[in-house]
Amino acid sequence: MRRVNGMAKHLCFLSILMTMLLPICGCSHLGTGSGAKSALEEANSDFNRGSYQTSLTKYEAILEKYPNTGDRVLFEMGIIYGHPDNEQKDYLKSLECFQKLIKDYPGSSYRHDSQMMIFYNSSVNLKDQLIGSKQKVIDTLQQEVKSRGSEISSLESEISSLQQEVESNRKKVAELQQEIAALQAVQKGPADRIVIEKKARQLTLIAKGEVLKTYKIALGGNPDGPKERQGDNKTPEGSYIIDSRNRNSQYHLSLHISYPNEKDKKRAKQLGVSPGGDIMIHGMKNGTSWFGEFHTGVDWTKGCIAVTDEEIKEIAGLAPNGTIVEIRP
Numbered sequence: 001m002r003r004v005n006g007m008a009k010h011l012c013f014l015s016i017l018m019t020m021l022l023p024i025c026g027c028s029h030l031g032t033g034s035g036a037k038s039a040l041e042e043a044n045s046d047f048n049r050g051s052y053q054t055s056l057t058k059y060e061a062i063l064e065k066y067p068n069t070g071d072r073v074l075f076e077m078g079i080i081y082g083h084p085d086n087e088q089k090d091y092l093k094s095l096e097c098f099q100k101l102i103k104d105y106p107g108s109s110y111r112h113d114s115q116m117m118i119f120y121n122s123s124v125n126l127k128d129q130l131i132g133s134k135q136k137v138i139d140t141l142q143q144e145v146k147s148r149g150s151e152i153s154s155l156e157s158e159i160s161s162l163q164q165e166v167e168s169n170r171k172k173v174a175e176l177q178q179e180i181a182a183l184q185a186v187q188k189g190p191a192d193r194i195v196i197e198k199k200a201r202q203l204t205l206i207a208k209g210e211v212l213k214t215y216k217i218a219l220g221g222n223p224d225g226p227k228e229r230q231g232d233n234k235t236p237e238g239s240y241i242i243d244s245r246n247r248n249s250q251y252h253l254s255l256h257i258s259y260p261n262e263k264d265k266k267r268a269k270q271l272g273v274s275p276g277g278d279i280m281i282h283g284m285k286n287g288t289s290w291f292g293e294f295h296t297g298v299d300w301t302k303g304c305i306a307v308t309d310e311e312i313k314e315i316a317g318l319a320p321n322g323t324i325v326e327i328r329p
Contacts, residue, residue, distance in 0.1 A: 036066040044076070044166075054087040071108035073294065074101040085215060098105050120176065134166050191319045194242075194281075196305055196327045198223055198235060201296060201306060203281070204317055212318060214294045215311050220303035227259070229268060229302055230276030235303050242281075242327045245316060252309045253285030253316055257325050280304045281325075283312035 039062045046055035054076060063073045078097030081090050105111065143154045191205040191212055195279055198219055205212040219235040220227075226237035236259045244256040250300040260268065260275040268275035282304055284291060289309045300306070307315065 011296050031135065036062065036069050038138065039066070040069065042223065047076075047080055050085060050319070052080050052083060053088060055104065056080055059289045061082070069099050069242055071105040071110050074098070074105075075110040075114060078114070091094070111247065123176060127169050127176075131166055131169050134162050134169075138162050138166075165168070191323055193286065193324045194315075194319055196235075196325065198237070198329055203307065203315075207318075213314070215307050216293065217297045218296050218301060218306040220301050221299050223299050226267075227264070227279070228271060229273035232276075233302055235301075235305060235327065236260070236264065237327050237329055240322050240327070242319055242323045242325060244321065246280075249280070249282060251304075251306070254280040254282035254304075255312075255316060255319065258278055281312070282306060283309040 016284060029062060039058065043055050043058035043062060046052075046058060059073050059080075063070055074097045078094045078101070080086060081097065095118060098117050098235050101108060101114045102111055102118075108114075141155050141159050141162075145152050145159075146154070162232035191207050193206040195204045195206060196202070196217070197204075201217050201219065203215045203217045205214075219232045221235040223235055225234060227234040236257070238259075238261055241259040242255045243258040246254045246256065257279045259277060259279040264275050282301075283289070284295060284306070288295075293310055295306065295308070
């Protein structure tokens with residue numbers, strides 16, 4: 001019973017995360033004076049430190065003193081009320097903030113995002129309620145198993161079926177969470193820099209100094225050190241850009257990196273070898289997408305940077321040609 005209860009708690013936590021469609025925004029959408037801007041930054045700073053009630057109190061004061069910031073303040077208060085780390089979270093107040101924004105500010109740039117917040121809150125809460133009802137049935141059946149030994153086999157079969165339903169709903173919640181993460185990254189994009197850390201096997205999309213999303217990666221089969229020559233199966237190290245893309249790649253989709261740069265060419269010339277080329281950020285080889293995230297268990301490329309098919313679609317959508325690519329050891 002502990003394992004089932006733990007699953008329900010995990011699903012509840014996932015449903016809370018559905019309120020995090022967008023992070024607390026910066027001041028780029030405001031035309032307010034310096035006083036309002038300073039007050040908003042202070043309230044946002046409290047939020048980032050985890051002082052949720054203090055942040056809410058300051059936002060309420062801002063709403064009274066600077067009514068022209070009302071739509072943004074309501075949006076950010078809605079985020080705080082539903083934040084998973086807020087011990088005094090209140091879903092009803094969160095929804096009230098978004099609903100009031102839509103009603104009172106029909107022309108607000110936050111209107112569409114508020115509508116999405118209400119939709120995802122409602123969707124995840126519905127899933128959570130369904131999971132909760134199934135959990136109650138499971139608990140009842142488990143009690144009956146203890147008192148009705150002759151029917152244990154039949155009841156356990158029913159429990160197994162219900163647990164499968166719970167797991168199915170958990171997966172649906174996880175899928176919705178992934179959709180929200182993608183929407184969040186798109187909202188803050190496009191990326192202006194890609195940082196690839198070879199040792200950590202990690203690719204990070206960055207926009208204006210802020211991390212959009214991080215991905216696990218696989219590298220060339222001989223990953224240590226910079227690429228020196230054609231055929232050495234090494235992933236380069238240095239600064240490059242995305243200079244083209246191939247939507248008909250044999251690796252699902254690929255973004256071409258401007259290797260070799262001048263430093264790479266000079267090193268290869270000194271060694272009397274060809275520096276090679278065709279270094280890409282790409283997805284799985286066509287027909288092998290079923291590997292999914294398990295592909296990162298081994299470095300399998302010829303020097304490229306590999307992610308899953310779903311991830312390369314996201315990266316391609318967020319990183320236009322000309323995006324800087326920094327590959328670190």
